[in-house]
Structures are given as structure tokens and as C-alpha cells.
Amino acid sequence: MSSSATLDICNxxxxxxxxSDKLCFLVDEQQKIVFANKKALKALGCKKNExxxxxxxxxxxxxxxxxxxxxLKKSYPNLYQxxxxxxxxxxxxxxxxxxxxxxxxxxGGRIWLFKSTIDVNNDTNKVDIKERDxxxxxxxxxxxxVCEADLRGNILLANKYALEKLGYTESxxxxxxxxxxxxxxxxxxxxxxxxxxxxxxxxxxPQEYLAQAKNGKTFSVLADFxxxxxxxxxxxxxGLMIDISSRKENENELAKEKAYLEDLIESxxxxxxxxxxxxxxxxxxxxxxxxxxxxxxxxxxxxxDQLITRDNYNEAESITKLIYxxxxxxxxxxxxxxxxxxxxxxxxxxPINLNGKQIGTYGIYRDISARKKSEKVQxxxxxxxxxxxxxxxxxxxxxxxxxxxxxxxDTTNLFIAFYNKSDHSLSFPFFEDQNxxxxxxxxxxxxxxxxxxxxKPVLLRTDDITKLEEDGEIDLVGTPSKIWLGVxxxxxxxxxxxxxxxxxxxxxxxxxxxxxxxVFISSQISLAINKLRVEDNLKIAKIxxxxxxxxxxxxxxxxxxxxxxxxxxxxxxxxxxxxQNPREDQMEFLEALKFSGENLLSLINEVLDYSKIESQKIIxxxxxxxxxxxxxxILKILKVNADQRNNKFVLNVDSNVPECIVGDKVRLxxxxxxxxxxxxxxxxxxxxxxxxxxxxxxxxxxxLKFAVTDTGIGIDKNKLDYIFESFTQEKSDITRLFGGTGLxxxxxxxxxxxxxxxxxxxxxxxxxxxxxxxxxxLKGDKxxxxxxxxxxxxxxxxxxxxxxxxxxxxxxxxxxxxxxEEWKIEVVEAEDGKIGVEKVKENDLDLVLMDLQMPVMxxxxxxxxxxxxxxxxxxxxxxVALTASILSGIQDEIDQAGLDGFLIKPFKSPDLYRLxxxxxxx
Numbered sequence: 001m002s003s004s005a006t007l008d009i010c011n012x013x014x015x016x017x018x019x020s021d022k023l024c025f026l027v028d029e030q031q032k033i034v035f036a037n038k039k040a041l042k043a044l045g046c047k048k049n050e051x052x053x054x055x056x057x058x059x060x061x062x063x064x065x066x067x068x069x070x071x072l073k074k075s076y077p078n079l080y081q082x083x084x085x086x087x088x089x090x091x092x093x094x095x096x097x098x099x100x101x102x103x104x105x106x107x108g109g110r111i112w113l114f115k116s117t118i119d120v121n122n123d124t125n126k127v128d129i130k131e132r133d134x135x136x137x138x139x140x141x142x143x144x145x146v147c148e149a150d151l152r153g154n155i156l157l158a159n160k161y162a163l164e165k166l167g168y169t170e171s172x173x174x175x176x177x178x179x180x181x182x183x184x185x186x187x188x189x190x191x192x193x194x195x196x197x198x199x200x201x202x203x204x205x206p207q208e209y210l211a212q213a214k215n216g217k218t219f220s221v222l223a224d225f226x227x228x229x230x231x232x233x234x235x236x237x238x239g240l241m242i243d244i245s246s247r248k249e250n251e252n253e254l255a256k257e258k259a260y261l262e263d264l265i266e267s268x269x270x271x272x273x274x275x276x277x278x279x280x281x282x283x284x285x286x287x288x289x290x291x292x293x294x295x296x297x298x299x300x301x302x303x304x305d306q307l308i309t310r311d312n313y314n315e316a317e318s319i320t321k322l323i324y325x326x327x328x329x330x331x332x333x334x335x336x337x338x339x340x341x342x343x344x345x346x347x348x349x350x351p352i353n354l355n356g357k358q359i360g361t362y363g364i365y366r367d368i369s370a371r372k373k374s375e376k377v378q379x380x381x382x383x384x385x386x387x388x389x390x391x392x393x394x395x396x397x398x399x400x401x402x403x404x405x406x407x408x409x410d411t412t413n414l415f416i417a418f419y420n421k422s423d424h425s426l427s428f429p430f431f432e433d434q435n436x437x438x439x440x441x442x443x444x445x446x447x448x449x450x451x452x453x454x455x456k457p458v459l460l461r462t463d464d465i466t467k468l469e470e471d472g473e474i475d476l477v478g479t480p481s482k483i484w485l486g487v488x489x490x491x492x493x494x495x496x497x498x499x500x501x502x503x504x505x506x507x508x509x510x511x512x513x514x515x516x517x518x519v520f521i522s523s524q525i526s527l528a529i530n531k532l533r534v535e536d537n538l539k540i541a542k543i544x545x546x547x548x549x550x551x552x553x554x555x556x557x558x559x560x561x562x563x564x565x566x567x568x569x570x571x572x573x574x575x576x577x578x579x580q581n582p583r584e585d586q587m588e589f590l591e592a593l594k595f596s597g598e599n600l601l602s603l604i605n606e607v608l609d610y611s612k613i614e615s616q617k618i619i620x621x622x623x624x625x626x627x628x629x630x631x632x633x634i635l636k637i638l639k640v641n642a643d644q645r646n647n648k649f650v651l652n653v654d655s656n657v658p659e660c661i662v663g664d665k666v667r668l669x670x671x672x673x674x675x676x677x678x679x680x681x682x683x684x685x686x687x688x689x690x691x692x693x694x695x696x697x698x699x700x701x702x703x704l705k706f707a708v709t710d711t712g713i714g715i716d717k718n719k720l721d722y723i724f725e726s727f728t729q730e731k732s733d734i735t736r737l738f739g740g741t742g743l744x745x746x747x748x749x750x751x752x753x754x755x756x757x758x759x760x761x762x763x764x765x766x767x768x769x770x771x772x773x774x775x776x777x778l779k780g781d782k783x784x785x786x787x788x789x790x791x792x793x794x795x796x797x798x799x800x801x802x803x804x805x806x807x808x809x810x811x812x813x814x815x816x817x818x819x820x821e822e823w824k825i826e827v828v829e830a831e832d833g834k835i836g837v838e839k840v841k842e843n844d845l846d847l848v849l850m851d852l853q854m855p856v857m858x859x860x861x862x863x864x865x866x867x868x869x870x871x872x873x874x875x876x877x878x879x880v881a882l883t884a885s886i887l888s889g890i891q892d893e894i895d896q897a898g899l900d901g902f903l904i905k906p907f908k909s910p911d912l913y914r915l916x917x918x919x920x921x922x
Contacts, residue, residue, distance in 0.1 A: 013104070016138060023087070023097065023116040026104070031056040034111070043118070045090040060114070061086040061094065087116060103226070145221070145241040151234065153179040165243065167214035167912045179237075184210040184218050191223070198227050199234050208248075211241065219245035271345075271365040274352070279303050279320055282360065291345075291367055304363060308335040323349040323361050335365065344372040373408055374589035376518055381524045394532040398430035400523055407515065410509055411500060413481070416529075417448050418497045420543070424449075427543050435504060436478040440543055445475040447484055448498045455495050457487040457522075459515045461507050482507040487518045489526040499525060562593075566811075620664045620755060626781040627661060627668075627704060628653045631690050635674050641680050642688065650689040657694050658702055660785055661777035668775070669753050674748045675708040675771050683712030683768070701779050707772035715763040723761060724749040799824040801846045801920065806836035806862065807882070808854040812905070814851060816882070819909050825916075833862030840866050840874060846920055848879040850899065859883075860897040867898040878919040882907070 016025040017037045026035035036044075036051045044051065044059065051059075088095040104111040136157075139146045145162035148156045155177045159167075163173065165801060166182055180188045187209045195417040197204045206224035213219070225239035235441055267270050271288035275281055281299050289295060292308055299307060305316040312334060322329050329349040334342050339408040348364040383404050387489050398416055405411050415438075416430040426443045443449035447465070451458055460468070468474045481502040499522060503509040628651075635649045642649060672690070679688045691707040715723060724745050752759045752773050763769035803825050807813045810831070817827045828843050830836035833850075834857040840848065848866070852859035863879045881902035894902055903915045 012142070016141060017113075020115075020138075022125065023114075023118070025056075025114040027056050027112045027114060029110050029603045033059075040116075043089065043095065045085065050090075056114075059088050060099075061088060095569070115282050134860075145243070145692065146239070147241075148236060148238045150180050150236045155179060155182075156236070162241070165213070166211070167217075170473070176248075181214075182211055187211075192224075193794065195237060198225060198237075208244065219243060220248040222256055223246075259578075261882060268364075269366075271367075273304055273363045275304055276359060276360045277324070277358065277365065279305065279324075279361075283601060288365070291337065291343065291365065292335070308337075310336050310340075319347065319349060320361075323351055324358065326351055326358065339465075344369045373517070374406045377521060380407060381521055383529050384521070384524050394429060394529065397528060397532050402430065402432065409514055410503070411501065413502045413504070414500070416497060416499050419443060419452050419495060425543075438478065441477060445473075446477050447474050451486045451488055451498050451500075452476055452495050455488055455490075457515055457519050459486070459510060460484045460486075460510060479504060483510055485510045485515055485518065487515070487522045488528065489522060491526065491530055496526075497529070508918065512718075618825070621666065622662050622778065623665050624782075624784040625661050625663055625665045625668065625777075626659055626785055627657060627692055628659075630669060631672060631692065631706075634669060635690065638673070638676055638680060641677070645680060645683065645684050646685045647680060648687050650687060652689065654693045657692050657704065658779070659783045661702060661704070661781040662780040663775070663777045665753065667755065671748050671751055671773070672706065672708070674744045678744060678771075679708055679710035679712065679769070683710045686711035695774055701777050703774055703776050705772060705774045707770060709768065709770040711768040714765040714767050714769055715761070716765055720761055720817070722761070798916065798920075800826075801916075802826040802828065802843060803916070804828045804836060804839050804843065804845050804848045806830045806831060806833060806839075806848060806854070806859065807833055807851040809819045809851075812851075812882075816912070819912055823913065833857030833859055836862050837869070839871075840877070845877060847916060848877065849916075850879050850881050852881050852883040859899075860893060862900050863897045880898060880915055880919050 005111055006040055014026070014035055014037075014386050015024075017035070020037060021039060022037075022045050024035075024037040025033055028034050033051055033054045033056060036046075036048065041048060041051065051841055083099055088094055095118055097118055099116040102113040102115070105112055115181075131689075136159075139157070139159035140161070142159060143161060145165055146159045147155050148157040148161050155173065158168070158173055158177075163169065168177055179191070183191055190207070191209060194204055194207055206222055209221055209223055210218050211221045220243075221241040222244050223239060223241045225237050227234045228236045228238050244732040244803070265285045268285060268287060271291040272285045273281055273288055274283045281304050282299050284294070284296055284299060294307070305313060305320055309316045315333060316335075319329050319331065319732055328351075329347065332344070332346050335345050336342055337349075344367070345365045346368050348366075350362050350364075351358045352360040352362060380850065384401060401416070411432070413433045413435075414430070415428055415433065417426045417428050419426060422445050425440055426438075426446065426448055427440045428438050431438060443452060447458075447468070449462065450468065458464075465474070465476070465480070465484065469476065481504050483506070484500065484502045486498050486500040488495045489499060499518065501510060501518070607787075631651060631653075635651060639649065676688065676690065687710070689707075689709045691709070693705045694702060695705045696703045730762055749759050752775065755775055757773055757775035758771035761769060761771050801823075803820055805813050805816050805820075805827060807816065807829075808831050813829050813831075817829065820827050826846070828839050830839045832854045836848070836850070837857070839845075850859040850863060854862075859867075859881060866874050866877065866879060868875075878900045879898070881899050882905055883890070883902055890902070900919050901915060903911060
């Protein structure tokens with residue numbers, strides 16, 4: 001029995017004692033009075049607070065004993081033992097009494113009940129009988145089951161409530177009922193153990209048992225038994241049993257409901273979290289762990305809003321505040337799992353109340369990512385369907401497709417390819433990629449071609465791509481990807497293209513669900529594209545034109561290479577001979593040789609520049625420029641040519657021209673050099689002027705006006721309209737007289753137009769011409785301008801350096817070697833790439849100068865082998881190309897091969913020096 005239950009029983013006893021006609025006292029082990037009923041207080045003539053904690057001997061006097069004090073012993077009190085004493089009142093009088101002493105127990109220790117009767121005639125038997133009757137009445141008054149039994153288990157006494165509850169009568173009690181009859185089989189053995197513990201002096205707590213009535217009905221009871229004594233010997237049992245069946249039923253029902261609730265929460269398909277009033281997590285269910293990736297041990301005690309929100313914490317906190325105000329909240333939002341991945345969820349929040357007081361909250365989260373994605377897919381399809389009506393061109397349509405796809409998928413690397421069945425080629429009307437850029441390629445052995453031929457969507461990761469390569473299905477084109485997703489685009493059953501997504505660094509970026517989504521919307525994309533493919537013939541013509549342009553470029557590159565290779569020897573040798581202090585008669589020949597070589601190079605460069613501009617392969621730079629210094633330097637370089645024709649230069653720069661502008665320095669140099677060079681070519685014994693003015697200024701930049709005037713032969717007015725056309729000069733004999741390709745002004749105008757500028761000419765035959773142009777520039781910072789010392793770097797000795805020259809042309813090797821030896825560099829030579837690889841192994845080199853087009857092994861393959869051999873030992877060895885090739889894609893090829901830089905032949909010795917110095921290992 002719990003301490004609270006015992007206390008309740010004792011309180012009930014005190015209430016009963018207060019209505020008894022006996023003088024009743026409760027005394028503790030220190031012989032202090034802890035209770036006196038109203039009858040006793042009246043007999044003593046005292047108030048309650050005067051008696052409490054009073055020593056017992058102050059009011060009781062034992063007959064026949066000299067001392068007023070006595071000791072209460074464990075074996076002393078028996079239920080029917082009587083002791084005759086005197087009771088001393090407040091005024092000192094003694095009242096003869098007979099007293100019965102009974103041992104009780106409270107939760108705090110032993111308590112004795114002193115029950116006294118004022119003795120009138122000292123008739124012990126009458127008193128005993130009357131006391132027993134009163135005791136029986138007292139027991140019958142109790143609302144609990146009370147019984148007494150001997151040590152053999154025979155029930156000697158049972159109150160009225162016990163008999164009614166157990167279903168027995170007084171006569172059946174008299175006939176004999178055993179304790180074992182009122183306990184359910186098996187329970188009595190536990191009770192006997194409890195009895196023996198009591199007899200042995202231990203104090204086990206009250207126990208719960210299953211009692212059994214006469215009719216076999218069982219019910220739960222809380223039982224507490226005391227031992228009764230005769231003298232020092234235990235004589236029987238006295239017990240109190242409380243029917244707790246209703247409470248047990250309630251407890252079982254609560255336990256059942258709790259089990260149902262816990263099972264419901266754990267098996268719920270939604271993520272559920274229970275929080276306390278401080279918003280700290282008290283429990284989570286399995287689905288919460290599945291959805292957000294946290295174990296219970298990782299989250300208990302943490303703030304739920306701080307755990308699963310990021311930049312949307314304020315939104316989550318506002319929801320929590322509403323719930324703690326007693327509101328139920330239903331909304332949608334984004335929450336984040338343990339890995340930081342965003343999840344679209346529906347959120348249901350409700351307060352938890354107990355006895356009218358809020359003690360916490362329940363939060364329920366349901367993953368609605370699939371629904372959100374489905375909604376986005378439906379919206380995407382609708383937008384693509386309507387885009388045909390608003391897209392003026394296929395290019396605009398494909399850009400819109402990309403924009404719509406990016407709402408549900410990562411489109412960082414996306415391309416759409418069209419398949420040309422006639423020549424088995426691919427064109428790419430839309431191509432956005434981090435690494436590659438293609439316009440047309442052969443479909444053979446490409447992954448895109450594989451999708452077209454199989455007519456099936458694919459999701460390939462690195463192992464899948466490797467397997468396709470090993471099986472000979474594909475040969476990779478472009479940068480290898482970690483994951484590649486592609487879906488056919490169809491017209492009916494015929495595949496006309498592919499839409500593809502890929503990633504170079506995350507093989508988990510896409511999954512089968514993403515593939516299914518792309519398949520689902522590909523039909524709508526196909527339909528939209530086909531509606532705008534009315535320009536197919538133009539596209540095919542464009543592809544053929546581009547192929548022709550590529551062929552032209554390759555032809556020009558080949559011719560350039562064939563011309564530049566011997567020209568490199570001519571110009572290089574002339575530079576070397578001029579640096580050897582030749583005789584005066586030799587100087588004239590060498591200067592002529594050098595001039596002719598450079599003139600030929602200039603003609604070649606003009607043709608190639610024109611080709612690049614026509615194919616839109618020019619890329620403009622943005623660097624700081626001092627316009628006055630740039631023009632001044634050009635005039636210094638061209639002064640020799642001007643002097644040969646007895647011409648003078650005049651440079652006029654307005655004071656408001658900025659000192660620093662940002663633009664393409666190389667192109668500006670080329671434009672002014674062309675115009676000044678033309679002025680020199682068509683002027684003798686005259687004057688050539690260059691003027692720079694600031695035409696306008698904005699917050700971002702300037703517009704400058706440049707004018708080049710001369711006093712030369714001039715141009716007829718009827719020729720001015722086509723002076724800038726390709727391969728055109730004013731008169732047919734001008735080419736024979738002055739030389740040139742007729743491309744200089746054409747290139748100049750195209751370069752100016754390319755930079756969003758314009759050019760004009762004014763001329764009078766026999767008096768001269770004025771070419772002026774305007775160009776926009778950005779504002780620059782003077783701190784970033786290169787100094788004269790930086791631009792005109794003095795060639796310093798590179799004594800001790802060791803460089804390998806890999807070149808199949810012996811003369812070009814000789815030229816390069818002579819330049820290097822002048823700088824005290826030790827030179828090693830190789831006539832092809834294969835020998836060059838061996839020379840690298842044999843020598844401790846500082847740098848390799850590599851030709852690209854060579855027999856046996858070209859420079860690209862040689863460089864790849866050098867960089868990869870001996871476990872990367874030579875990975876950091878600088879390898880730079882000396883090439884006569886001018887293909888527009890050379891930079892990409894050089895980068896892919898691992899070359900560290902390149903220099904176009906023919907070159908000047910300062911250019912070679914700077915190339916070497918910039919790439920030598922630190």
C-alpha cells in the first residue's frame with residue numbers, strides 16, 4: 001500500500017475516533033501524544049493544542065507502579081489486554097479508567113491507540129464484551145474490507161463490507177472461511193510470503209493481489225496486514241483490503257489508449273514531432289526520422305524550428321507562436337533535412353492541452369515534394385504549349401524550354417541536338433555547358449547518337465559510360481561527365497533529336513524520377529519544336545555554310561602553316577644576321593630581306609584576320625590603355641617607314657582625353673597601324689597627322705574620336721562608297737605600285753564595327769585624305785597601366801637554363817637555337833615528338849619548346865605522354881608550343897593536350913624571350 005493510501009486510512013480512523021464515546025489517544029514511539037479525540041479533551045478539560053506532543057506519563061498513571069513513566073514494548077500491547085490506570089485532569093484530579101492499548105502503524109512509524117473508559121464498577125468482563133461489540137461496530141462502519149485471521153489462515157472476523165464484497169454470510173464465516181478462499185489461485189502464495197515477512201519483523205509495502213469472491217468473480221485489491229500478538233508471540237493477522245478494480249480498469253484503459261496512440265503515431269505515414277512549451281523536442285516518430293534523417297537521440301531537447309529551417313526561420317517561428325496562442329495551423333512551406341536538402345512539406349500544428357492548460361504541441365509534416373514537382377511539370381507543359389504562339393523563333397523557344405525546365409531540374413549543362421539523317425550528323429541549336437561547346441558533330445559513336453539509334457531514354461553514370469566505351473558503342477566527345485541523361489525527341493515514331501542534361505561533378509544530381517519527368521514532357525517539347533522547324537532548310541544551309549567556313553579556315557591554316565614555316569626561317573635568320581654587326585653593304589641586303597619577309601607576313605596576317613572576322617571568331621579583350629602613349633608608340637615604330645618616304649608625323653591629343661581607358665588594346669593598335677600605314681604608303685614628302693579627341697563621357701565610360709590625315713594622293717569621290725569593301729583598291733594599278741591585299745581598310749572597318757564604333761573618310765584627289773573613327777571605351781584605373789619598363793622589358797641572361805627544342809624543320813631549329821644561345825641557354829634538340837619524349841627522360845630540363853605538326857608523333861601527343869609518364873614526374877615541366885597553325889580552335893586543343901602556352905611563327909626574339917621567362921618553373 002502506498003504511503004498516501006495509509007495516510008488516508010489513518011485519517012479515516014481519526015475521524016471515527018472523534019465520534020467514539022471512549023477517551024481515545026494516539027501515541028508515537030517517543031511516548032508523545034499525537035492525537036486526542038473530543039471525548040478525551042473534554043475529560044481532561046484541555047484544548048487540542050495543549051495536549052499535542054505532551055508526554056504520555058503526564059496524564060496516565062499506572063496502578064501499582066511507583067513511577068509515572070513506562071515503556072511501550074513491541075510485545076506489550078494486545079487487543080484485549082486491559083490495564084487499569086488513573087487519568088490526571090488539567091486541575092490535577094485523577095479519574096479511574098480502564099484502558100485498552102492497540103498497536104497501529106502510519107507511514108512515518110509505529111503508533112499506539114490508547115482507548116480508555118471511565119471505570120464506574122470495574123466490571124472487566126462487561127467492559128470486554130462491550131468493547132468487542134463497539135470494535136465490531138467500528139469495523140462495520142469502515143468502507144473497506146477488514147478481516148482478522150489466525151496463523152493457520154482461518155478468518156475469525158470480517159466486517160460487513162468484506163462479507164458483502166466476497167459474497168459470504170455471517171453464518172458461513174462462523175462455519176469457517178480461509179484466507180486462501182478469498183485469493184485467486186496462485187495469489188495466496190504471494191500473500192503468504194508477505195505474511196512471513198511481516199512476522200519476521202520486516203515492513204514490506206502494501207501489495208496488489210487478485211481477490212476472488214464466492215461466485216468466482218475476481219477483482220483487484222490493495223492489501224495491508226498487521227501481526228497481532230499474545231504476549232511476545234504472534235497470534236494472528238489483521239488486514240485491510242481496498243478494492244482497486246475500478247482504478248486498475250482505468251489504468252488498463254489508459255495504458256491501452258496510450259499504446260494505441262503510440263502505435264498510431266509510430267505507424268503514421270506523416271512525420272510527427274511532439275514539443276514541450278519551450279519548443280524543445282520531446283519525441284519524434286519513425287517517419288520524422290525517415291523524412292528528415294535524424295535519429296531520436298540527435299534531436300531530443302533541441303528547438304524544432306532551429307533544427308529543420310534555414311533562411312525561413314522567421315516564418316517557422318511565426319507559425320509556432322500561433323500554435324502557442326492556442327491556434328491550429330495548416331500551411332505549406334520548405335523545411336530542410338539533415339543533409340541540408342530542401343523538402344516541400346504541408347505543416348499541421350496543434351496545441352496539446354491538459355486540464356485546460358497548454359503543455360506542448362504536435363507538429364505534423366507531410367512530404368509534398370512529389371505533388372509540388374507534379375504541379376510544376378503541369379505548369380511547364382502548359383507554358384511550353386503556349387510558348388509556340390509567343391516565340392518568334394526556334395532560338396527563343398529553346399531558351400524558354402530551358403527556363404521552364406530549370407524550375408524542376410538542374411539545367412546548368414543542357415543541350416538540344418537535332419539529327420540530320422542524310423549525313424548522320426548532329427547540330428546543336430541550343431547548347432549551354434560549363435566545359436564544352438559544339439555546333440555540329442558527327443553522330444557516330446556519340447552518346448547522343450546512341451540514344452537516337454536505340455530510340456530509348458537513358459540515364460548513364462560513369463560506370464555505364466565506361467561500359468559503353470569498352471563495348472565499342474561510343475567514343476567520348478568532349479569533357480567526360482559523371483552523369484548523363486538523354487531523351488529522344490520524336491516526330492511520330494521517327495527520332496529527330498535529343499534533349500540532354502549532364503553533370504561533371506555530381507553523379508547523384510539526377511535519378512530515374514527525373515528521367516521519367518523528362519520523358520513525360522519530351523513529347524510536348526517535340527511538338528513545340530516541330531511547329532517552329534519551318535526554317536529547317538535555312539538551318540541546313542547554315543550548317544553547310546559553317547562547314548564550308550571550317551573547310552576554308554582549315555585551308556587557310558594549312559596554307560598559312562606552309563608559308564609561315566619557311567618565313568619563320570627567313571625572318572629569324574635576318575634578325576640573327578642583323579644582330580651580328582654585319583658590314584654596311586650587307587646591312588642593306590639584310591634590311592631588304594627582313595622588310596620583304598615582314599611584308600609577306602603582314603599580307604598573310606591580313607588575309608587570316610579577315611577570315612577570322614568573317615567567321616566571327618574574334619574575341620575582344622578588355623585591358624587598361626593609355627591612348628596617347630599607344631599612338632605615340634605606333635608612330636615610333638612606323639617612323640622608319642615614314643622617313644623612307646620623307647614624311648613627318650604630327651600627333652595632337654586634346655587635354656581632356658583621359659589618361660586611362662579600358663578596351664581591346666591589340667585591336668586599337670591594329671586599326672591605327674593600318675590607317676597610319678596606309679597614309680605612309682600613299683604619301684611622299686608630306687605630313688601625316690594623328691588627332692585624338694574626347695567626344696562624350698558617361699558614368700561608365702567615354703567615346704573617343706581618332707583622326708588620321710595625310711597629304712598624299714587622295715581618293716576619287718566616286719570611289720569612296722566602296723573603299724572599305726573586301727579586296728578593293730581605288731585603281732587596279734595601285735596593287736602593283738604600292739602593294740597590299742586590299743583588305744586593310746576592310747579589316748579596319750570590321751574591327752571598329754565589332755567594337756560598336758563607326759568609321760568615315762573624307763578625301764580630295766591630289767590633296768590628301770582624312771580617315772576618322774569613333775570608339776566607345778570603359779573607364780579604367782591608372783594603377784593598372786603597364787609602365788614603359790614593363791612593356792619594353794630588357795632581355796636578361798637566362799644563364800644555366802636548359803631547354804629542349806622539338807621541331808621537324810632543321811632551319812627553324814637552327815633559328816630557335818641561335819636565339820636561345822644568345823641568352824646563354826643550354827639547348828637540346830629533337831626532330832619529332834617521339835624523340836622529344838626520350839630527350840625529356842634523358843635530360844634535366846627547365847622548359848620544352850614544342851612544334852605541333854610533326855611526323856612520327858605530333859606535338860599534342862608528345863605533350864600528353866610527357867605530362868603523364870613516370871606517375872606524373874614531368875607534370876609540372878613547362879611545355880609551350882611554337883606553331884604556324886592559326887586554326888580558331890587551337891587554344892582548346894592546346895589546353896586539352898596539357899600545353900602551357902603557345903607562340904605563333906614567325907616570331908620575334910623579344911616575344912620568344914617573354915614566352916620562355918613567363919613559363920619557366922619558379
